[in-house]
Amino acid sequence: MSFSYDGSKYNGYQKQPDAKTIQDEIEKVLKKINSNNDVSLVASGRTDAGVHAYSQHAHFDLVNELDCAKLRNSMNSLLPKDIYVKAIAIVDDDFHARFNVKAKEYIYKINMGNYNPIEKDYIYQYNKRLDIPEMSRALKYLEGTHDFRAFVKIDEEKNDYVRTIVNTNLIRDSKNVNLITISILGTGFMRYMVRNIVGTLIEIGEGKYKSEDIIKIMEQKDRKNAGACAPACGLYLKDVYY
Amino acid sequence: MSFSYDGSKYNGYQKQPDAKTIQDEIEKVLKKINSNNDVSLVASGRTDAGVHAYSQHAHFDLVNELDCAKLRNSMNSLLPKDIYVKAIAIVDDDFHARFNVKAKEYIYKINMGNYNPIEKDYIYQYNKRLDIPEMSRALKYLEGTHDFRAFVKIDEEKNDYVRTIVNTNLIRDSKNVNLITISILGTGFMRYMVRNIVGTLIEIGEGKYKSEDIIKIMEQKDRKNAGACAPACGLYLKDVYY
Numbered sequence: 001m002s003f004s005y006d007g008s009k010y011n012g013y014q015k016q017p018d019a020k021t022i023q024d025e026i027e028k029v030l031k032k033i034n035s036n037n038d039v040s041l042v043a044s045g046r047t048d049a050g051v052h053a054y055s056q057h058a059h060f061d062l063v064n065e066l067d068c069a070k071l072r073n074s075m076n077s078l079l080p081k082d083i084y085v086k087a088i089a090i091v092d093d094d095f096h097a098r099f100n101v102k103a104k105e106y107i108y109k110i111n112m113g114n115y116n117p118i119e120k121d122y123i124y125q126y127n128k129r130l131d132i133p134e135m136s137r138a139l140k141y142l143e144g145t146h147d148f149r150a151f152v153k154i155d156e157e158k159n160d161y162v163r164t165i166v167n168t169n170l171i172r173d174s175k176n177v178n179l180i181t182i183s184i185l186g187t188g189f190m191r192y193m194v195r196n197i198v199g200t201l202i203e204i205g206e207g208k209y210k211s212e213d214i215i216k217i218m219e220q221k222d223r224k225n226a227g228a229c230a231p232a233c234g235l236y237l238k239d240v241y242y
Numbered sequence: 243m244s245f246s247y248d249g250s251k252y253n254g255y256q257k258q259p260d261a262k263t264i265q266d267e268i269e270k271v272l273k274k275i276n277s278n279n280d281v282s283l284v285a286s287g288r289t290d291a292g293v294h295a296y297s298q299h300a301h302f303d304l305v306n307e308l309d310c311a312k313l314r315n316s317m318n319s320l321l322p323k324d325i326y327v328k329a330i331a332i333v334d335d336d337f338h339a340r341f342n343v344k345a346k347e348y349i350y351k352i353n354m355g356n357y358n359p360i361e362k363d364y365i366y367q368y369n370k371r372l373d374i375p376e377m378s379r380a381l382k383y384l385e386g387t388h389d390f391r392a393f394v395k396i397d398e399e400k401n402d403y404v405r406t407i408v409n410t411n412l413i414r415d416s417k418n419v420n421l422i423t424i425s426i427l428g429t430g431f432m433r434y435m436v437r438n439i440v441g442t443l444i445e446i447g448e449g450k451y452k453s454e455d456i457i458k459i460m461e462q463k464d465r466k467n468a469g470a471c472a473p474a475c476g477l478y479l480k481d482v483y484y
Contacts, residue, residue: 004358004359004360005359005360006359006360006362052360054360076357081359081362082359082362084357084358084359086356114328115318115326116246116326117246117247117248117323117324117325117326118246118247118248118296118364120248120324122360174416174417236360
């Protein structure tokens with residue numbers, strides 16, 4: 001199943017006690033459709049509170065085989081209006097929405113212009129000028145296979161921080177020159193990795209560091225040397241590739 | 243004062259008992275700043291529940307003269323994040339934010355593509371194809387001075403329904419071909435007029451009427467012959483001219 005959601009009113013994708021989450025809303029609907037049997041939704045990965053998805057993917061099993069188009073329509077009629085099932089297809093029994101991910105694309109939106117209350121939950125209201133060419137150059141240094149420890153919280157039990165960023169882009173909107181969109185396509189991402197990368201790019205755009213400094217920051221493998229975590233509202237899971 | 247707001251969580255601009263309104267939020271803040279004396283905000287006009295404003299305008303009087311830039315900053319620090327004061331300037335004593343309006347511009351956004359939960363409060367999710375050239379032609383027939391009775395609710399006490407539409411545009415977004423934006427600049431608008439015009443354009447886009455039929459609809463001066471009122475979420479007060 002591929003689905004999109006507005007994350008602004010949820011406590012993230014992943015189910016947790018006493019909090020409104022995307023997973024919970026979808027599982028509640030699937031349980032109704034599945035003759036009141038519990039359904040576990042396995043997504044490509046979580047998204048944090050306030051983060052949006054244009055195309056998240058998940059798999060699940062139902063008691064009875066149902067027509068995919070009808071299932072999609074039933075789900076959309078029962079789901080809240082800020083979650084939407086885009087497509088459903090039957091997959092092989094061994095398909096796994098998380099383990100089979102080949103790549104994911106995230107985008108991050110920043111408004112350098114005046115504060116806009118209408119887009120506050122959807123575009124990071126940075127509201128100051130940034131050095132776009134310098135940020136673009138820095139972003140390009142991240143492409144390839146690197147140890148991304150500098151951009152994540154260290155987890156004592158984990159020791160593999162190497163990921164591959166396949167492609168990146170920083171685009172300035174042709175009509176609204178104050179809107180910049182950063183896109184990052186990679187084979188794997190860790191929690192807060194994109195937001196920490198964006199936070200670092202912003203400090204480069206402010207002139208605090210030069211574009212090449214991002215290489216040093218990566219090599220130092222110390223979260224403290226990278227920039228602050230950029231706000232959740234600007235982040236979108238754009239697509240998941242299998 | 244010029245200000246912008248996200249109307250999605252408000253019961254419209256205008257103050258009313260037991261409802262959250264934009265005017266109320268701003269007047270509460272102004273009262274605090276005005277040594278706890280009540281302040282009446284006089285806007286260019288109301289906007290209905292769910293309608294947004296890129297640039298609404300209003301005037302008010304304070305007990306003491308304050309520095310405009312400082313006043314703006316104080317207001318923005320006290321206002322909820324979905325209302326934002328863009329600029330404040332001192333005006334002549336006889337300036338009136340409603341009576342002195344020379345023209346207003348409204349825009350209306352429609353998504354003809356797939357339902358997008360992320361933009362549901364900001365773009366009308368029509369989610370079907372529309373005949374754009376036919377709608378554009380119909381829109382152009384509205385330019386000029388006409389009796390717009392067909393597009394408003396008849397008020398027994400009112401008999402002047404003649405207004406002038408100075409300029410109109412229907413633009414299909416160059417990147418997102420499913421996004422259409424209708425803009426209408428006029429010297430005066432009546433309640434629901436823009437939304438009823440858009441609703442009629444949509445029925446023309448659906449092929450229910452031809453573009454020229456809008457002339458007949460206008461001439462018949464009967465609300466029943468025009469299209470349904472388009473949802474509030476797609477409507478924005480773009481600017482007010484004095």
